[in-house]
Amino acid sequence: AVQLVESGGGLVQPKESLKISCAASGFTFSNAAMYWVRQAPGKGLEWVARIRTKPNNYATYYADSVKGRFTISRDDSKSMVYLQMDNLKTEDTAMYYCTASIAATVMDAWGQGASVTVSS
Amino acid sequence: NIVMTQSPKSMSISVGDRVTMNCKASQNVGNNIAWYQQKPGQSPKLLIYYASNRYTGVPDRFTGGGYGTDFTLTINSVQAEDAAFYYCQRIYNSWTFGGGTKLELK
Numbered sequence: 001a002v003q004l005v006e007s008g009g010g011l012v013q014p015k016e017s018l019k020i021s022c023a024a025s026g027f028t029f030s031n032a033a034m035y036w037v038r039q040a041p042g043k044g045l046e047w048v049a050r051i052r053t054k055p056n057n058y059a060t061y062y063a064d065s066v067k068g069r070f071t072i073s074r075d076d077s078k079s080m081v082y083l084q085m086d087n088l089k090t091e092d093t094a095m096y097y098c099t100a101s102i103a104a105t106v107m108d109a110w111g112q113g114a115s116v117t118v119s120s
Numbered sequence: 121n122i123v124m125t126q127s128p129k130s131m132s133i134s135v136g137d138r139v140t141m142n143c144k145a146s147q148n149v150g151n152n153i154a155w156y157q158q159k160p161g162q163s164p165k166l167l168i169y170y171a172s173n174r175y176t177g178v179p180d181r182f183t184g185g186g187y188g189t190d191f192t193l194t195i196n197s198v199q200a201e202d203a204a205f206y207y208c209q210r211i212y213n214s215w216t217f218g219g220g221t222k223l224e225l226k
Contacts, residue, residue, distance in 0.1 A: 035215065037164075045156075045164065045207050047215035061214075064121070097163055106154045106211050108175065110163040 002026040002109045004098045009114030016088055020114045022081045022098030027109070029079040030054060033101040036072060036083045038094035039113075048072075048096070049083060066092075088118045122147050124208055126218035134226045137198050141221040143191040143208030152212035155184055155193045158220075159204045168193065169211065200225055 008020040022034070036048040049072035050061040060072050071084040081098060096114045099107035123146040133139050143153065151171040156164040166175045168184035171191060181196040195202055203225045208218040 037215075037217075044205075044220045045158075045209075045217040047209075047217060050215065103176075104169055105152075106166055106169040106175075107156075107164075107209075107215075108166045108169075110165070112163055 002100075002102065004100060004109055004111035006096065006098050006111045006114035009096065009116045011117045011119065012088055013120050014088060014090055014118055016118075017084070017086045018088060018116060019082055019084045020096055020116065022111055024079045024081065024098075024100065027100070027102050030076040033105070034072070034074055034081040035099045035101070035107055036081075037097045037099055037107065037110075038092075038116075039097070040091075040094040043094075046094075051081065085116070088116075090118050092116065093118050122149065122210055122214060122216055124210060124216050124218035126206075126208055126221050128221060129219070130222040130224065132224045132226050133198055135198060135200055138194065138196050139198055139223065140192050140194045141206055141223075143186075143193070143218050145189045145191070145210065148188045149210050149212070151187055152210055153184070153186070153191050154209045154211045155182075156207045156209065157202075157204045158207065164207065167206075195223075198223075198225070 003025045005023045035050045051072045052059040074081045098111040100109040125144045127142045153171045155168040158164040172184045183194045205220045
């Protein structure tokens, strides 16, 4: 079965950094584009970042709200995707979901989320 | 940047009713739209992709339609388990979500 398991969330202070991870299994990871989507408490979904596959040069894309502060990366040998978050702001507080495009250019698999709280 | 606007923000209907919710893109996005369902405390789940394609395992009471800038998600004969938030999303070149529609059962 397809599984995406996030880890590494927690409480950090503003301007600090945090790296969250996502372990994938049950599908050919190297063939799947991967994404991070977040959801602030009581709010809707916000796409954060996308990374394509090796044939597409691992191209990355970011929402304007995180561009220059967040970095998405992947390790196909470990079936892992990461989100490095620098210069965190209180408005980055959210549940961060790891998602995958397995069948098509859609997020057809989702993890359970990693909670990130940015507060002093 | 393309903005996705969903309406209504919430709706309350009875089991067995038919419901249609809307998603409007600020620019032509062709058929590059997906719909997701999110129940309280759960991760979102894909329902519809490329505007009208039902994802594997999604009941056929869920139907997506539209093209260009105006899209709909229709649920025929709503069931109790359909109470949830529904989000549309552009799925090409940017992956912007709409603000969501909350579906409540009377």
